[in-house]
Amino acid sequence: MFGTSGVRGNLDLLPPKRMQDIGLATASCFDDVVVGRDARLTMGAMEDAFVSGLESGGADVTVLGVVPTNVVAWQSRQRECGGAMLTASHNPPGDAGVKLFEEDGGEVCVDVEEAIEEAMYGETATWGSWTGKKEEQEVVEAYLDEAKDYLESTFDGESDLDVAVDAGCGVAADVTVPLLESLGCSVTAVNAQRDGRFPARPSKPTADTLHGFVQLVLREDYDLGFAHDGDGDRLVVVDGEGLVSEDGVLAAVARHRLRNVDEDLVVTTPNTSSRIDDEVEDAGGHVERVALGGLPEKLREVDAAFAAEPWKPVFPDWGPWIDGSVAAAYVAGCVAEDPGFFDGLRDIVITKASVDCPDELKTGVMEELASRLPEKFPGEVDASYGVRVDLEDEWFLVRPSGTEPLVRVYAESEGTLLNEVAEEVEATVDEVG
Numbered sequence: 001m002f003g004t005s006g007v008r009g010n011l012d013l014l015p016p017k018r019m020q021d022i023g024l025a026t027a028s029c030f031d032d033v034v035v036g037r038d039a040r041l042t043m044g045a046m047e048d049a050f051v052s053g054l055e056s057g058g059a060d061v062t063v064l065g066v067v068p069t070n071v072v073a074w075q076s077r078q079r080e081c082g083g084a085m086l087t088a089s090h091n092p093p094g095d096a097g098v099k100l101f102e103e104d105g106g107e108v109c110v111d112v113e114e115a116i117e118e119a120m121y122g123e124t125a126t127w128g129s130w131t132g133k134k135e136e137q138e139v140v141e142a143y144l145d146e147a148k149d150y151l152e153s154t155f156d157g158e159s160d161l162d163v164a165v166d167a168g169c170g171v172a173a174d175v176t177v178p179l180l181e182s183l184g185c186s187v188t189a190v191n192a193q194r195d196g197r198f199p200a201r202p203s204k205p206t207a208d209t210l211h212g213f214v215q216l217v218l219r220e221d222y223d224l225g226f227a228h229d230g231d232g233d234r235l236v237v238v239d240g241e242g243l244v245s246e247d248g249v250l251a252a253v254a255r256h257r258l259r260n261v262d263e264d265l266v267v268t269t270p271n272t273s274s275r276i277d278d279e280v281e282d283a284g285g286h287v288e289r290v291a292l293g294g295l296p297e298k299l300r301e302v303d304a305a306f307a308a309e310p311w312k313p314v315f316p317d318w319g320p321w322i323d324g325s326v327a328a329a330y331v332a333g334c335v336a337e338d339p340g341f342f343d344g345l346r347d348i349v350i351t352k353a354s355v356d357c358p359d360e361l362k363t364g365v366m367e368e369l370a371s372r373l374p375e376k377f378p379g380e381v382d383a384s385y386g387v388r389v390d391l392e393d394e395w396f397l398v399r400p401s402g403t404e405p406l407v408r409v410y411a412e413s414e415g416t417l418l419n420e421v422a423e424e425v426e427a428t429v430d431e432v433g
């Protein structure tokens with residue numbers, strides 16, 4: 001049921017009744033839960049269903065309303081309780097989903113996911129207690145106060161930048177805009193009206209969907225532009241030359257963190273650029289990679305300066321959750337200190353491909369690829385989370401998708417490496433099938 005980032009799917013897979021069942025099962029793990037939702041038209045009914053499941057299972061519920069995901073995670077930590085964000089993130093407007101958080105504000109670990117699934121499918125959750133109480137609470141201003149204090153403790157001066165923010169009709173504008181203004185930025189909000197149909201652009205911010213926004217930043221000579229997805233955890237950065245690659249953003253921020261905090265560890269995922277390793281090592285730190293979706297559990301085990309997967313930065317001394325709003329303000333502070341913050345990093349290119357692979361074949365395909373790929377492409381192999389092979393000046397990663405019947409292929413190469421690896425994956429799927 002759970003993928004790499006909660007539960008997500010279309011309304012055929014996640015009708016309100018199923019959301020009610022998930023709420024009931026969640027009450028078997030948490031007796032106090034804060035609940036937020038994004039602006040999709042489906043989410044009002046989904047909230048009613050999910051909350052009724054929690055209440056019927058005996059959990060007390062605090063409803064936060066329409067807020068970004070990071071606000072729900074922060075409030076989970078503040079109250080030391082469970083958290084649930086009802087969102088399909090960057091998916092199309094008709095989809096639904098839920099992300100769950102533990103008492104520290106990090107996404108739930110595998111053990112909790114398994115316990116919730118057991119409560120649902122093993123029927124260990126029981127209806128009828130109806131002892132849970134519900135209240136509504138407004139917490140955005142309190143979140144902003146703490147986030148501003150965190151940023152002010154990191155940056156001494158004001159940013160004094162002209163910045164544009166494209167919220168994509170999602171829920172992030174009410175948080176990202178005031179945070180940037182608190183650093184001294186002059187901010188223009190674009191697509192800041194909440195509309196769960198995402199009429200201005202698709203929720204997923206990409207080079208294609210952000211073309212008009214990038215042109216606005218360049219034409220109006222903004223110092224920076226920031227764009228979010230529907231629930232506000234993803235962050236895309238635009239500067240005076242255009243889009244900055246997601247790995248370039250992560251590499252530059254990781255370098256800055258290592259120079260300004262005591263910890264020397266950066267945690268990231270196998271699908272990020274080796275340039276991150278270079279910048280971290282030059283700054284005196286080291287990198288550990290974990291599976292996609294594995295950042296929260298790793299951050300419970302180690303002290304890290306920074307953690308991230310593409311588009312999703314985590315500042316552990318602020319909290320163990322992905323926070324696109326704090327990340328936007330942090331980047332603005334860095335660029336204000338150093339206008340050349342992204343020099344040499346902004347154009348990192350990682351190419352990607354997807355190969356059709358039925359879910360029932362994924363295990364056999366990946367076992368075959370674990371032996372076949374290193375033979376054809378000799379290099380340093382890491383098979384911990386898929387198969388990643390680092391060659392002399394390039395690398396590739398092959399991993400099964402956690403949400404779709406696909407095998408993902410990534411490559412950082414100026415040549416034909418992506419196509420060569422994808423062809424090998426296609427051949428393996430055909431043979432195993």
